[in-house]
Amino acid sequence: MAVFTPVTIAELEQFLAPFDLGKAVRLEGIAGGVENTNFFVTLVDEQGQHTEYVLTLFEDVREEEMPFFVELTTWLAKAGIPVPAPYQDRNGIALHVLNRRPALILPRFLGQHLQRGELTAEFCAVIGGYLARFHKAGADFFMTRQAHRGVYWWRRESAIRARQLSAADAELMLQTVAAFDQLLEQEKRGELSLPQGVIHGDLFHDNALFHAGEMTAIIDIYNASNTYWLYDLAIVANDWCSAGGGHWHADMLDALLRAYAAERPFTDDERKVWPLMLQTAAMRFWLSRLEQINPDGSYMKNPDDFRDILRARVERPDQLPV
Numbered sequence: 001m002a003v004f005t006p007v008t009i010a011e012l013e014q015f016l017a018p019f020d021l022g023k024a025v026r027l028e029g030i031a032g033g034v035e036n037t038n039f040f041v042t043l044v045d046e047q048g049q050h051t052e053y054v055l056t057l058f059e060d061v062r063e064e065e066m067p068f069f070v071e072l073t074t075w076l077a078k079a080g081i082p083v084p085a086p087y088q089d090r091n092g093i094a095l096h097v098l099n100r101r102p103a104l105i106l107p108r109f110l111g112q113h114l115q116r117g118e119l120t121a122e123f124c125a126v127i128g129g130y131l132a133r134f135h136k137a138g139a140d141f142f143m144t145r146q147a148h149r150g151v152y153w154w155r156r157e158s159a160i161r162a163r164q165l166s167a168a169d170a171e172l173m174l175q176t177v178a179a180f181d182q183l184l185e186q187e188k189r190g191e192l193s194l195p196q197g198v199i200h201g202d203l204f205h206d207n208a209l210f211h212a213g214e215m216t217a218i219i220d221i222y223n224a225s226n227t228y229w230l231y232d233l234a235i236v237a238n239d240w241c242s243a244g245g246g247h248w249h250a251d252m253l254d255a256l257l258r259a260y261a262a263e264r265p266f267t268d269d270e271r272k273v274w275p276l277m278l279q280t281a282a283m284r285f286w287l288s289r290l291e292q293i294n295p296d297g298s299y300m301k302n303p304d305d306f307r308d309i310l311r312a313r314v315e316r317p318d319q320l321p322v
């Protein structure tokens with residue numbers, strides 16, 4: 001399941017007309033996505049040069065939310081973070097509509113994402129360093145966005161989804177939501193202060209491309225929002241460094257956290273809340289996986305993976321390295 005919205009070459013040509021990038025010679029749907037429709041596109045310019053691009057149609061993001069992503073990727077790319085910043089048309093406008101979806105034409109980066117079995121402590125250190133640099137580069141970004149799958153969403157969705165879960169699972173989910181609400185209250189009362197800024201929000205290992213052993217791109221930035229940086233690191237840790245059943249690859253986790261901290265050292269308050277950040281990040285993806293369903297009723301990605309990760313994070317709380 002990947003192409004939610006089909007596009008013909010004629011529709012693509014019409015979309016590309018204001019861009020001066022060239023004529024379309026190939027349009028190929030990309031398998032694997034669960035949130036957007038993506039195509040690889042090959043264009044040939046007036047000099048006969050073939051160049052590859054990515055066309056993304058946004059299935060889940062409203063048009064009025066798009067300027068945040070256009071500006072953020074442009075900002076980060078200028079700061080040296082390898083994210084796909086969209087091409088602008090001859091009037092300086094990147095965002096257009098294709099088949100009633102907001103759509104962007106983006107550079108295609110070299111490389112592939114690593115398979116889970118290829119992940120190592122070295123790669124975890126690479127992504128840890130990039131994540132911290134991403135956070136620092138976004139620190140003075142001039143726009144803000146509230147996550148569409150953030151605290152308001154999970155309060156509402158967890159209450160609904162809990163009804164379809166076993167009593168034990170429902171309790172696990174609802175307790176995690178409540179624990180995060182308590183953290184927000186503590187922060188409101190001034191008892192905690194956590195560094196925050198723009199986060200990627202979905203930096204799973206399939207959203208980082210590697211070529212010849214080097215990271216070439218961080219993609220799929222459309223869950224970016226403003227919240228705690230540590231939450232973003234927890235999302236990365238839960239995906240990149242988890243073995244089955246919620247167990248850690250301890251060497252990979254250590255490498256991730258040390259590489260991140262080398263760029264942005266942790267604060268004392270961050271140390272206190274790390275266990276809860278890991279739990280909250282696990283709950284968020286458990287919940288979104290319960291929601292993301294194929295037309296035949298099957299889950300797009302297995303929700304139980306994140307239920308198991310959450311349970312493990314609750315049973316065996318973690319500490320950040322000193």
Ligand SMILES: Nc1ncnc2c1ncn2[C@@H]1O[C@H](COP(=O)(O)OP(=O)(O)OP(=O)(O)O)[C@@H](O)[C@H]1O
Binds near residue numbers: 037084217
């Ligand atoms: N700019 C790009 N350069 C090269 N490849 C890309 C680019 N954008 C997307 N891809 C390819 O397309 C695949 C799917 O893209 P993406 O992860 O953005 O889709 P998605 O629907 O948001 O997926 P998911 O939500 O599952 O992460 C990626 O794994 C990658 O192989």
Ligand SMILES: N[C@@H](CCO)C(=O)O
Binds near residue numbers: 034035202204289301
């Ligand atoms: N990375 C997400 C899917 C896209 O949001 C997951 O694995 O559940």
